[in-house]
Amino acid sequence: MTIRAQVAGIGHYLPKRVVPNSELEQSLDTSDEWIRTRSGIERRHIVAEGETTSEIAAHAARNALADAGLTAGDLDALIVATSTPDLTFPSAATMVQARIGMETGFAFDVQAVCAGFVYALANANALIASGTARRVMIIGAETFSRIIDWSDRSTAVLFGDGAGALILEASDGEGTPQDRGVLSVDLNSDGRFRDLLYVDGGVSTNSIGYLRMEGKEVFRHAVAKLAASAESAMEKAGVTAAEVDWVVPHQANIRIIQGTAKKLGLPMEKVVVTVQDHGNTSAASIPLALSVGVQNGQIKKGDLLVTEAIGGGLAWGAVVIRW
Ligand code: UT7
Numbered sequence: 001m002t003i004r005a006q007v008a009g010i011g012h013y014l015p016k017r018v019v020p021n022s023e024l025e026q027s028l029d030t031s032d033e034w035i036r037t038r039s040g041i042e043r044r045h046i047v048a049e050g051e052t053t054s055e056i057a058a059h060a061a062r063n064a065l066a067d068a069g070l071t072a073g074d075l076d077a078l079i080v081a082t083s084t085p086d087l088t089f090p091s092a093a094t095m096v097q098a099r100i101g102m103e104t105g106f107a108f109d110v111q112a113v114c115a116g117f118v119y120a121l122a123n124a125n126a127l128i129a130s131g132t133a134r135r136v137m138i139i140g141a142e143t144f145s146r147i148i149d150w151s152d153r154s155t156a157v158l159f160g161d162g163a164g165a166l167i168l169e170a171s172d173g174e175g176t177p178q179d180r181g182v183l184s185v186d187l188n189s190d191g192r193f194r195d196l197l198y199v200d201g202g203v204s205t206n207s208i209g210y211l212r213m214e215g216k217e218v219f220r221h222a223v224a225k226l227a228a229s230a231e232s233a234m235e236k237a238g239v240t241a242a243e244v245d246w247v248v249p250h251q252a253n254i255r256i257i258q259g260t261a262k263k264l265g266l267p268m269e270k271v272v273v274t275v276q277d278h279g280n281t282s283a284a285s286i287p288l289a290l291s292v293g294v295q296n297g298q299i300k301k302g303d304l305l306v307t308e309a310i311g312g313g314l315a316w317g318a319v320v321i322r323w
Pocket of ligand 1: 029030031034035038039114153154155157214215216217218219222252253256280282310311312
């Protein structure tokens with residue numbers, strides 16, 4: 001018998017304000033055409049004045065609890081993947097814990113930038129597999145609009161805000177790829193690539209800073225590293241690409257998503273794509289895509305999924321999960 005971390009519920013939340021590319025044309029030397037063709041992005045959601053990461057995360061959390069038919073008291077642990085917490089401390093996770101009325105268990109943040117949700121999934125899976133927790137909520141939530149240099153056209157057009165939440169719970173599996181739940185995890189990072197994607201400020205430098213990115217260089221690393229990690233995760237799970245129903249990639253750029261799918265030998269019909277509507281929401285992009293994919297009837301119970309993400313660090317990874 002194998003303990004599996006099985007999906008119990010999913011939900012998401014997007015801030016009300018939608019910013020189409022045409023709005024950015026008014027303040028930046030850019031065009032809808034450039035943004036669409038280079039990134040696939042058409043619009044993004046941006047938080048309102050005063051709206052915080054823990055606030056949008058709590059909305060997503062409540063939606064996931066409703067989907068699972070659970071209350072906050074049923075959770076043993078809560079993990080928030082974010083690089084844009086409300087405060088330096090306490091963690092966004094404990095703030096969400098208070099907002100949703102979860103008074104027991106434990107909560108903590110994971111910071112692996114755009115790979116954050118994959119890292120959080122790996123942590124939740126380990127907590128469940130080890131018997132430390134039976135039911136874990138994982139949230140990817142970001143307000144990247146707060147760390148964007150809105151005068152830098154090379155980054156300002158790419159990012160958005162949002163939150164997605166997934167609940168995993170312990171269940172008995174046979175130890176085969178037919179089990180529902182997380183089947184394998186592949187994590188990687190290489191700090192030598194720090195300067196490709198970073199925020200030029202932080203707590204111990206007494207500044208806030210803005211996101212800086214060598215887009216072309218990150219792009220160069222992305223397809224090869226994502227495909228290799230997804231292949232490694234599939235091998236660990238004992239499944240082949242031909243068996244995969246859905247790839248749910250980090251939504252940074254449609255060209256990276258297409259290039260990775262091609263390298264894996266999977267057609268775009270098997271890829272969940274939300275980048276056109278959300279932009280790059282960093283750690284929130286995968287749970288948002290999962291939630292939208294379930295909502296619009298693409299992802300169904302029993303489907304075999306591969307998620308993969310790369311971001312600042314560089315940090316990257318992939319998870320194979322049977323829904
Ligand atoms: O989630 C974390 C991981 N991040 C990513 O995965 C992002 C990876 N990188 C990318 O998605 C792409 O590299 C970008 C979308 C950022 C850029 O696409 P690109 O095809 O690599 O374009 P580029 O950087 O080579 O820029 C081409 C041109 C440049 O002009 P010159 O030097 O050729 O004259 C840029 O100055 O496009 C110019 N440019 C813009 N033009 C209009 C850069 N940003 C803009 C803009 N509007 N917003």
